[in-house]
Amino acid sequence: MRPTFWQRLDAFARNLTPVALTLVLVILNVVPTHIPGIARVLPVLPLISVFYWSIHRPHLVPAPAVFLIGLFQDGLTGAPMGLHALIFLAVQGVVLFQHKFFMGKSFLVHWLGFGLVGAGAAALSWALLSAFHVTLFAADAIVFQYIMTVAAFPLFAFIFSRWQQAFLKLD
């Protein structure tokens, strides 16, 4: 049976949610918390989102969308334009390259994988930042940020998996 117009619209709207959720996380990431020192080590939430959806619904977060998410992150955080676009694309590239490995694996494997990919992303961002500012960057903030991001992964992966079951089950 051919889906009706409304069914298609419904499916379309549902399929937009991974990207929309990621954009929301970009905004949430910069809302001031006023907790001393926390802003420096706040997890990079969109990174978790890009990683998760690249594993579970790769066709819903195509590369151009990831690119735009990265630009949005750069625009809001004041990081050099293109920095996060590059990092998010790299993360997505690695995940898609190893997609067969991640498919059907347990949560722990995904977490571990995120730990590795996140470390690569942190190293890449450090290298890019250092190159951009032509100075050796203090790495401690990036390392802390990486640890916080990996620590935040289970919570957000849980939220995304519930979301996936609720809204994107038919895929």
Next chain:
Amino acid sequence: MKEPHSFSRVAQPIRNFAQRFAYVGLVVAAFALMMLAKVDTILVERARTHMTDAVAPILDVLSRPLDTVNRGVAEIQAMKNLYEENTQLREERTRLMHWKSVAEKLEAENRVLKEQLNVIPEREASFVTARVIADTGGAFSQSVIVNAGARDGVEKGQAAVTADGLVGRVIDVGSRSARVLLLTDINAKIPVLVDPTRTRAIMAGTNLARPRLTWLPPGAVVSVGDSVVTSGHAGVFPPGLRVGQVAAVGEGGLIVQPYVDLTRLEYVRVLNFGSGGILQLPQRSIGADTPGKERGHRP
């Protein structure tokens, strides 16, 4: 059923190739954008400004509940040590009363001396008070977004302060939002004076919590506890804004502890000095002729 199958068999590799091509293209585009941003084209900055401006209303709404919670927490904490604070304030008041009389005497003396020397009076500052709606003080950059923009009279290059001292400089202005580069950002280089000796130096941000003093003249004597104020050289900042205190003399140079707690910014004042001047007391500048409108106040 055979038709679409064979079609997809042909189309799939082409699609894969196109996707891979798009991916590589995007990576290259991201790289190119970074290069472009490095050359500092207006185009990239304008894109950023538009982006920030578009999201500003959302951020404005989202940051409100957190602000309220924070204020509540602060009030409860204040309630707890009301008694000690009261005693402390009483002591401080006695001390400040003394200082007030000294300041009044100095002010009078200063006025007389200036009259004698025919010093050109400096313009008083007007200011716009803006709320911080986004705090991006991360590992990548140190800046905040405030909810006042060009329509409120904010202009690029103006200094942002709180009652405690200097916060940073306005680097991007949208119509309803502006980005303030904090003095800790790696791009922040502020000409300062180290006070008792009036030693000129440049305070350079490092993206860490405390900026460094560089380019001191040879033989300069600076010790821990010296206060740092803006010098007004290079015309970036008006002279005489309180910045911080020399906190440590380490191997990385002289470390400055800013007076403002940059992690807990709620409201900042964006100063409009026109051609420059010395920071006046806010009550004085708000009463007389204040073109900038006030938006909220520091609690």
